[in-house]
Amino acid sequence: xxxxxxxxxxxxxxxxxxxxxxxxxxxxxxxxxxxxxxxxxxxxxxxxxxxxxxxxxxxxxxxxxxxxxxxxxxxxxxxxxxxxxxxxxxxxxxxxxxxxxxxxxxxxxxxxxxxxxxxxxxxxxxxxxxxxxxxxxxxxxxxxxxxxxxxxxxxxxxxxxxxxxxxxxxxxxxxxxxxxxxxxxxxxxxxxxxxxxxxxxxxxxxxxxxxxxxxxxxxxxxxxxxxxxxxxxxxxxxxxxxxxxxxxxxxxxxxxxxxxxxxxxxxxx
Numbered sequence: 001x002x003x004x005x006x007x008x009x010x011x012x013x014x015x016x017x018x019x020x021x022x023x024x025x026x027x028x029x030x031x032x033x034x035x036x037x038x039x040x041x042x043x044x045x046x047x048x049x050x051x052x053x054x055x056x057x058x059x060x061x062x063x064x065x066x067x068x069x070x071x072x073x074x075x076x077x078x079x080x081x082x083x084x085x086x087x088x089x090x091x092x093x094x095x096x097x098x099x100x101x102x103x104x105x106x107x108x109x110x111x112x113x114x115x116x117x118x119x120x121x122x123x124x125x126x127x128x129x130x131x132x133x134x135x136x137x138x139x140x141x142x143x144x145x146x147x148x149x150x151x152x153x154x155x156x157x158x159x160x161x162x163x164x165x166x167x168x169x170x171x172x173x174x175x176x177x178x179x180x181x182x183x184x185x186x187x188x189x190x191x192x193x194x195x196x197x198x199x200x201x202x203x204x205x206x207x208x209x210x211x212x213x214x215x216x217x218x219x220x221x222x223x224x225x226x227x228x229x230x231x232x233x234x235x236x237x238x239x240x241x242x243x244x245x246x247x248x249x250x251x252x253x254x255x256x257x258x259x260x261x262x263x264x265x266x267x268x269x
Contacts, residue, residue, distance in 0.1 A: 001028045001169050005101040005132075007035045007092050010065055013107035017137040018065075020261065021105040022072045022079065027173045029076040030102075035095065036062045036081070037088040051085075058083035089126055096132040103166055105135045108257075127236065127264060133166040136262045146174040149263075150229040152181045152220050153192045156237060156267070163267045164199050167233050170263070171203045176230075178205040181223055183216060217257065224260055233263040 006021045008014040018034060025032045038058045040051060062081045073079055084091050096104055104126065127134060149171060158164060171178055178200055182192045197205070210223055224232055 001025075001102050001166070001173070002030055003099070003101045003103075004030050004032045005035060005092070005096055005104045006032060007037065007088065007104070007106055008062075008065065009036070010061055011107070013137075013139055015065075015069075016139075016141065017105050017107035018069060019072065020135075020137050020141075020143045022069060022077070023143045024105070024170070024173075025077045025079075026072075026074045028169075031078045031080065033095075033101070034062065034066060034079065034081040035092065036065075036083045037091045038083065038085055039087065040085055055083065055085065058085075089129065092126050093129040096126075096130045101132055102169075103133050103135055104130070105137065108136050108138055127266075131266045133266065134264045136258070136264065138258060138260065138262075141259075141261060144230055146170055146176050146230045148227060148229045149176050149178045149231045149233055150181055150220070150224050150227060151178050151196075151233045152183070153196060153235065154182075155192055156235075157193045158195060158199075158235065158267060160267075161195075161199055163235065163265050164196070166265060167263065168199065168203065170231075171200075176203070178203055179208055179227060179229070180205060181208045181210060181220070183219060184209055184211045221257075221259055224258070229260055231261045231263055232258050233265065235265045235267050237267050 001024065004021050004025055006014075006018050008018060018032075021032055024030070036058055038054065040054060062083045066079055066081045069079060082095075092104065095101065106126070149167070151167065167178070170176065180192070180196060180200070197207070208223070210219060220232070223229075
């Protein structure tokens with residue numbers, strides 16, 4: 001876990017996500033890149049000087065934001081920053097895909113609409129256009145060591161061990177216990193990929209089967225609450241049952257939520 005990308009709009013939600021990323025970074029001496037994406041307004045893009053002013057403002061705000069977090073940095077962890085003009089989704093995904101970031105850490109809501117960018121009506125935004133794992137930090141969630149992780153799995157095969165790498169890395173860093181949860185629906189037990197257990201053989205883990213109503217979100221969250229989990233992990237596939245959890249309806253804007261940080265791994269199969 002050497003490179004972590006943290007988009008920010010300088011809101012408290014984004015700052016909370018940065019605090020969380022710094023705590024992870026201190027465990028593994030990571031390079032953390034704080035990214036502020038600003039968009040030029042159509043009414044002002046005609047003058048070069050206005051562009052320069054807006055860039056200067058963005059860079060100044062970013063530098064101030066970094067300074068306010070420097071006291072949290074320990075060891076060889078590095079906190080850098082970048083202010084870029086452009087579309088937030090495009091810029092975040094471009095950096096994540098082209099600069100080999102190991103993880104994107106984001107708040108799920110912010111003044112500039114990070115909730116919409118992350119999980120809302122803008123075609124699921126960042127999650128749709130990057131294969132980089134995403135860690136979503138709920139509003140107001142205070143960092144705590146990741147001792148227990150709920151890993152909710154479907155019946156699909158995990159195509160490559162690298163898909164699970166961020167989960168394995170975090171579990172090893174924190175000496176976490178991983179609870180693998182498979183949801184049984186309508187008395188039809190399909191099972192889950194046995195390779196998951198093999199991948200986790202060096203990490204304390206246990207298997208759990210749960211059943212419940214059609215509200216999968218609620219069933220998983222109840223398990224997370226009852227087990228006092230510090231993180232929820234799921235795999236998002238391009239076309240499967242789980243992907244519907246993340247974006248059920250453009251019209252109602254119902255999206256999957258989690259009471260604890262949600263680590264989303266991406267499997268293209």
